[in-house]
Amino acid sequence: MQKNPNRESQILDNAVKNIRSVIPDLPDAAVIAGSGLTKLSSGMHDAQVMDMSAVRELPVPAVSGHGSRIVCGRIGQRTIMIIEGRVHLYEGYSPAEVVRAVRTAVLLGAGSIILTNAAGCLEQDFSLPVSMLITDQINLTGQDPMMPGFSQDHSLSFTNLDGLYSQRLLKSAEVAADRTGTAVVSGVYAGVTGPSYETKAEAAMLRKMGASAVGMSTVLEAIAAKAMGAEVLGISALTNMAAAQGLSHEEVKINSSALGEVISDLITRMCLDDGFK
Numbered sequence: 036m037q038k039n040p041n042r043e044s045q046i047l048d049n050a051v052k053n054i055r056s057v058i059p060d061l062p063d064a065a066v067i068a069g070s071g072l073t074k075l076s077s078g079m080h081d082a083q084v085m086d087m088s089a090v091r092e093l094p095v096p097a098v099s100g101h102g103s104r105i106v107c108g109r110i111g112q113r114t115i116m117i118i119e120g121r122v123h124l125y126e127g128y129s130p131a132e133v134v135r136a137v138r139t140a141v142l143l144g145a146g147s148i149i150l151t152n153a154a155g156c157l158e159q160d161f162s163l164p165v166s167m168l169i170t171d172q173i174n175l176t177g178q179d180p181m182m183p184g185f186s187q188d189h190s191l192s193f194t195n196l197d198g199l200y201s202q203r204l205l206k207s208a209e210v211a212a213d214r215t216g217t218a219v220v221s222g223v224y225a226g227v228t229g230p231s232y233e234t235k236a237e238a239a240m241l242r243k244m245g246a247s248a249v250g251m252s253t254v255l256e257a258i259a260a261k262a263m264g265a266e267v268l269g270i271s272a273l274t275n276m277a278a279a280q281g282l283s284h285e286e287v288k289i290n291s292s293a294l295g296e297v298i299s300d301l302i303t304r305m306c307l308d309d310g311f312k
Contacts, residue, residue, distance in 0.1 A: 043131055043187050050092035050139045057085045058107045062116035064311040065140035066302065069121060069152035069252060069272070076117050078303060079108030087120070093139065094132050096120030110306035116140055123251055125230040130178045131185040133252075134259035138187065141263045147204060147311045148260040150269045151298055154250035155233065155277030157242050158222065163276065164294050166219050166301065168208055169200055169269030173225040173246055174254040181262060194262040201266035207310030208268060208301060215304050217297055222247025224271055226254030238278040249277050270298055 060083065076082065087095045087103045095103050096119075107116040118136050122128045137148055156163055179185070181192040205221075212219045225241050227233070229251030233241070241249055248271050260267050272294035305311065 041188060043185075043189065046092045047135065047138055047142055047187065050090055050135070051142050053090045053092065054085070054105065054139065054143060057089070058083045058105065058116075060107055060114050061144035062107060062140065063113045063145065064147035064149060064306075065116040065118065065137075065143070065145035066149040067121055067137060067140075067151065067256060068117055068119045069150075076104075076106040076108070076119070077299065079106065079110055079115065082106055082108030087118075093136055094122045094128055096122055097126065110303055112309065113306045113311050115302075115306060115311075116143065116145060121252055121256070123230075124176060124178060124228050124255075125251060129185060130180040130182070130255050133255050134180045137256045137259050138263065141260060141265045145265060147201075147266045147268065148256070149302060150253045150256055150260075150267065152224075152250050152253050152269075152271050153274050154224065154248040154271040155238075155275055155279075156248055156273040157225075157238060157277050158220070158247050161220055161247075161273060162218075163273055165273050166217070166294055166298055167224075167248055167271040167273050168205055168219055168221045169224045169253075169271060170205065170221050171200060171223045172254050172257060172269070173223060173244060174258070175225055175227045176254060177228070178255060180255050180259045192262065194258060196258065196261060199257055199261050199267060200269055204266055204268040204310065207305050207308065208270070211301050211304035211308060211310065214308070215300055217301055219301075220247075220273075224253060224269060225249045227251060233278050235278045241277070248273055270301070272298065
């Protein structure tokens with residue numbers, strides 16, 4: 036049976052309508068909050084909240100440590116939408132489903148997409164835990180949201196990823212970190228499928244490839260946002276050394292939660308500095 040070429044577009048249009056029926060404000064920027072990073076909604080003014088389960092077109096996060104709300108409100112002069120939690124390829128979702136929240140946010144008006152995540156550190160000289168500004172990425176998932184069946188209209192879409200992570204937003208984040216006294220590092224993020232953590236040999240390979248951190252999200256969302264013309268900023272909460280002995284999801288959640296407030300302050304400062312346009 037031939038696929039309906041407009042199916043994903045229709046799903047996205049319906050998601051936009053459902054969210055606008057509860058949250059009419061159009062966001063200037065949207066934040067996808069990863070593991071443990073659910074504190075970003077604190078400090079917002081005139082916040083409007085809806086549960087993601089009310090938007091039947093969006094898959095609801097089920098992984099421990101992820102939230103499941105959509106929050107929209109003002110920080111300074113900017114309207115920010117926060118999508119607390121994400122879904123992953125390792126949960127059995129397709130690339131189209133993984134990036135659906137990001138695509139919906141851009142269609143709602145977000146010109147900037149901020150992707151946050153928890154990641155394993157590959158740099159021996161980074162002092163952990165610390166926040167890392169993503170300068171580039173390596174997509175090792177074997178998937179791409181622009182492939183037929185996963186793109187918005189099921190067509191093949193070639194996307195230029197030059198400047199995938201916005202230099203303007205990176206500079207704004209560096210200025211905000213300096214003003215708030217926040218320790219940040221910069222590096223390349225490698226996205227893998229998961230859910231297993233890396234072996235020591237895999238971590239060594241990733242270092243040789245030029246990766247500073249490794250995680251199980253973000254890379255597909257960044258591609259989808261760039262393809263729609265949004266500026267992308269990525270911030271990783273480096274919670275642990277990759278392939279560390281005794282590593283567990285509980286450790287990741289504890290450390291990423293501790294960094295959540297730091298990342299929240301950084302994004303808030305960027306809003307107050309009018310870093311999102």
